Amino acid sequence: MPTPAVSFEVFPPRNVDAAFKLWDTAQALAPLAPRFFSVTYGAGGTTRDLTHDAAHVLARTSGLPVAGHLTCVGASRADTLAVAKGYAEIGVTDIVALRGDPEGGGDSFTPHPDGFEDSCELITALAETGTFNIRVGAYPDVHPEAADAQANVNWLKRKFEAGADEAITQFFFDADSFLRFRDACAKAGIDKPVTPGILPIVNWKSARSFAERCGTPIPDWLDQAFDAAIRDDRHDLLATALCTEMCSKLVDEGVDALHFYTLNRPDLTRNVCRALGVMPQIALSDVA
Numbered sequence: 001m002p003t004p005a006v007s008f009e010v011f012p013p014r015n016v017d018a019a020f021k022l023w024d025t026a027q028a029l030a031p032l033a034p035r036f037f038s039v040t041y042g043a044g045g046t047t048r049d050l051t052h053d054a055a056h057v058l059a060r061t062s063g064l065p066v067a068g069h070l071t072c073v074g075a076s077r078a079d080t081l082a083v084a085k086g087y088a089e090i091g092v093t094d095i096v097a098l099r100g101d102p103e104g105g106g107d108s109f110t111p112h113p114d115g116f117e118d119s120c121e122l123i124t125a126l127a128e129t130g131t132f133n134i135r136v137g138a139y140p141d142v143h144p145e146a147a148d149a150q151a152n153v154n155w156l157k158r159k160f161e162a163g164a165d166e167a168i169t170q171f172f173f174d175a176d177s178f179l180r181f182r183d184a185c186a187k188a189g190i191d192k193p194v195t196p197g198i199l200p201i202v203n204w205k206s207a208r209s210f211a212e213r214c215g216t217p218i219p220d221w222l223d224q225a226f227d228a229a230i231r232d233d234r235h236d237l238l239a240t241a242l243c244t245e246m247c248s249k250l251v252d253e254g255v256d257a258l259h260f261y262t263l264n265r266p267d268l269t270r271n272v273c274r275a276l277g278v279m280p281q282i283a284l285s286d287v288a
Contacts, residue, residue: 001248003277005257006032007195010058010264011040012050021264022054023061028266030062031280032273035257037062038096038135038168041069048083056090067135068092071100072122076114081125088131096135096168097122120162127163136160138167138194140181144215153184160192167192168259170214171199173222175249182255196250199261200268201239204230240268244275251276 008029013019026037039055041048051068059066068087070080084095099119116122119136126132136159139152146152156167172178178196185194201207204226211218222242229238247258258276260269 001251001277002256004247004251004255005035006273006278007035007038007257007259008269009038009040009197009259009261010054012054013264014050018264023057025262025264025266026058026062028270029262029273030064032270032278033281034064036065036067036094038067038094038259039069041071041098041100052083052086052090055087055092059091065094066092067094067096067133069096069098070122070126071098072112072116072119073100074112074115076112077116077125078114080116080122081129084126084129084132093131094133094135095126096137097126097164098137120158123159123162123164133166134164135166135168136164138169138181138185139215140169140172140177140196141216143170144213149181149184152181153188153190156185156194157188157190160190165192167194169194169197170216171197171211171261172216173211173219173246174217175246175253177217178250178255179253193257195257195259196255197259197261198243198247198272200243200272201226201235202263202265202268204235204239236268240271240275243268243272247272247276 010022010025013022037058039051039058041051055066055068058064070083072080087093087095097119099122116125123134123136126134136156138156139146142149143152146155159167169178169181182194199207208218208223225238226235229235250258260272262269
């Protein structure tokens, strides 16, 4: 089986303990030579400074590319582009450009009066600077706000036409969900990379709740499997086996890159990567 390229998503720390978890995550995963780390960005810019600082430190300590997230929520166009400029000033020229979730956990997105209407407008503005490598979100399962599966494909095509370079998908529990989406993208004429987003299940209850909110189907057998594994104290063993099996199928089907949502908990991600043949290659030179 070919060895896939990997990348990892982390989130910025809000306190000292969380900072140590982030740096431990970087120390554990940077030796696997990922294509990049991505750092999430809170709704409405709630972690703007934290994301900036975390991206700066990750780039400096790992020597690896870092992608800062950027959303349209709760900010004017000028403020949003100022954040992008701030990334560039610290050498972070990869951006994950997203519309972002509605503020306050609402059901619908309302643009800032002076802000970007949607992710495509943000992508266009970033592309016009000529500065950034732009990654975007994609949805192999029907997005809660989409009419159907084809709408997901059509919207992704618009993002690429606006200037995106690569897409990273929402997580899924069935490899066939991604493979069907990949085929639909190819049929629609999308020829840029669409990378599957992988969620090693650190906590089934939390993962299940998040899947329900974002419209990811939850197979009955998966519920039953985790119920039994939790009773037998084998949650992590099951999570590692299922994630490895799904990733192996994707690689067998020609997928050459995987993006892992680590939740700043590196152990399961590292174990899955090693099972796929992704072995340590580099070491962090300095951890702040």
